[in-house]
Amino acid sequence: MDDTVYSDPIELVVQPADDGLAVRTVLQKRLGVSRRLLTRLKRTKVGLTVNGRRAFTSDRVSAGDRIALRMEAEAADDVLPQEMPLSILHEDPHLLVLDKPAGIVVHPTKGHYVNTLANGVVHHWLKHGKAHRFRPVHRLDKDTSGVIAVAKNAYVHQQLAEQMKRGRIGKRYIAYVRGAPSPADGTIDAPIDRDPAAPHLRIVTPDGYPSVTHYRTEAVYGGGRAAKVSLTLETGRTHQIRVHMRHIGCPLIADELYGGHGAGDPDWLAAAVKSAGRQALHAAELELTHPMTGERMIFASPLPDDLLRLERLLKSLDDRES
Structure with missing residues (x-):
């Protein structure tokens, strides 16, 4: 038996x-x-x-x-189940898609074993009598909100990783940045690698890994003091959007690592940073082909309340200009 x-x-x-x-x-x-x-x-x-x-x-x-x-069910032995609210956009026997809030780490790390998305997802599965290893298809930074996909078995994870490698997974982000990109729409093709002086950071360097970001300016505020930008990725380097936008002189508002604010900020920026409370980046859409059905699927996440507040504040800059 x-x-x-x-x-x-x-x-x-x-x-x-x-x-x-x-x-x-x-x-x-x-x-x-x-x-x-x-x-x-x-x-x-x-x-x-x-x-x-x-x-x-x-x-x-x-x-x-x-x-x-029929693959053996894999218990996530390295992840402690923890009940937490989850915003589930889609779930079937093979794939889970979530709308991640800002402030949540995706996966446990050394010294950070609880209060991660993985803890909540494993609890959710166990509650429904299922055992799966937590396999995120891609990662989002702690303070980036939006759509994230999790594979429920090794085959689906392998197939989605292959789609990612071949550029067949579409990811669209919304960012609010200091300044206004020039030109308004364009492509940033700039290699990225670790910063030798600070390995937890990334920099643009000629010897880095190929990194390509396409951007489109959706709105400009306060005569060019800030902008709302839509971005799509050809590659998925760590901190890619944050590094690339800084590279063109438009760091994300409230980005502590890459120059989104600092001492001596003008009043409007200080207010914007306080309103956002975190780097102003949101994973708005994820497009993929379901490995089991072959269906092309698009998952969308609306702007969260903190970024809507930030947008209203930035729009008020135009009123002050008039």
């Missing part, structure tokens, strides 16, 4: 074009299953079946056969 707990199955019907092929070939061809994942499936007792019976990756299949992958 097999007492192993498995995740929800991933199923595939063999097409006529794949008649006679080995299971491994069909899985790689149709689902893009990695060799590493195939190796994991070999170790399970009923992790791979054809028409309900245990199968091996070398078995041959016929058109109409139903292949099912």
Whole structure:
């Protein structure tokens, strides 16, 4: 008897074009299953079946056969369950998409084991009788709000990571910055790497990793003292938007690391920093192809209250100018 707990199955019907092929070939061809994942499936007792019976990756299949992958459920042993409110935009057996508030760290780190998004998500799953390892598809900084996706199994995580690598995941952000970009719309193609003098920071450097950000100015406030900018990423370097906007002379408002405020700020900026309370960056949209259904999906998060307050304050600069 097999007492192993498995995740929800991933199923595939063999097409006529794949008649006679080995299971491994069909899985790689149709689902893009990695060799590493195939190796994991070999170790399970009923992790791979054809028409309900245990199968091996070398078995041959016929058109109409139903292949099912059942991966072992993975308890997040390194994450303590902790009840917290979650804003769930989408959830199915394979994927969870959340609207993360500012001020929440995504994953536990050394010395920071609780009060993270991972703690809340693991509690949510256990509450519903599920066990999954917390696998964020991408990361958001603690003080960045907005859409974040979490894969529920290794296959979905692998597929979404491949989409990310190939530029097939779309991420759009909204930022409020000091100054106004010139030109108003453009592309920042500037390599990024760690700052040798402060390894927790990133800088633009010729020897850095390729980093590309596209931006569009949506509004300019106070005669160019501040702006609202929409940004999309071709790459996903740590702190990319924050570093790139500083690079063009428009750091994010209230960004403590990259020059969004400091001593001697004008009154309007000091008020803006106080209003935002954190770097003025929001992950507004995430677009991806669901690995199981093939459906192109777009998830959106409205601007949170703190950034709406900031926008109203910046708009008032125009009233003072008139």
